[in-house]
Amino acid sequence: MRSFSNLWFWIALAVFWSSVSHWVLGVPFDMIQKARKMGGQAEVDLHDMVRINVNRLLYIGQVSGLVLLAFLSFFLTSMGILAFVYDVEFAQAVFLLGFPMTIVGALSLSTAKVIAAQQPEGEALFARLSKHRVITQFIGMISIFITAMFGMYQNLAVGPGF
Numbered sequence: 001m002r003s004f005s006n007l008w009f010w011i012a013l014a015v016f017w018s019s020v021s022h023w024v025l026g027v028p029f030d031m032i033q034k035a036r037k038m039g040g041q042a043e044v045d046l047h048d049m050v051r052i053n054v055n056r057l058l059y060i061g062q063v064s065g066l067v068l069l070a071f072l073s074f075f076l077t078s079m080g081i082l083a084f085v086y087d088v089e090f091a092q093a094v095f096l097l098g099f100p101m102t103i104v105g106a107l108s109l110s111t112a113k114v115i116a117a118q119q120p121e122g123e124a125l126f127a128r129l130s131k132h133r134v135i136t137q138f139i140g141m142i143s144i145f146i147t148a149m150f151g152m153y154q155n156l157a158v159g160p161g162f
Contacts, residue, residue, distance in 0.1 A: 002158075003093035004151035013147060016097065017140035024133045025108055025115075026053035036126045043122070050115065050125065057112040072102060089154060096150065100143035104136050 003009045022029050027049050035046035060068075076098060082091035111132045120128055 003089050004154045009093060013097065013144065017144060020104060021133060021137045021140055024129045025050065025057065025112060027129070029133060032126060032129050047125070054112040054115050057109060058116055061109050076102065092150070092154070096143070096147045100139055103139055107132065107135060
């Protein structure tokens with residue numbers, strides 16, 4: 001299972017981070033831009049969508065957050081051990097996709113809590129969602145860089161794999 005020398009892995013990595021940065025708390029970024037430019041009904045729709053997704057995230061966190069945290073911790077620890085102790089390349093690829101995504105998930109939950117507590121309207125909401133997107137893009141950029149460096153190292157160290 002050679003992950004880092006497979007073109008599909010790199011395509012999946014690009015699509016994965018592109019999708020993650022496009023959907024801000026479950027709201028497409030073009031909807032945020034449209035609400036900022038046009039206002040009116042587009043802004044009302046955005047507020048409704050953000051309210052629904054924030055309530056959904058907070059509900060999931062309250063009801064099954066501890067179970068999800070335990071499962072995620074087990075999964076990431078297992079992948080980390082398989083990846084870096086037993087040198088399983090597939091586990092390395094999964095870990096390099098999954099670990100940064102947990103950071104984005106925690107950021108999303110934190111942003112949802114702030115939005116629920118402050119109830120921002122208009123430009124304050126746009127700014128909060130845009131800030132969340134920029135931080136997510138930064139995490140994605142760092143993740144892609146580390147994955148690319150590690151993948152290149154693996155491809156040079158392991159060889160072509162014939």
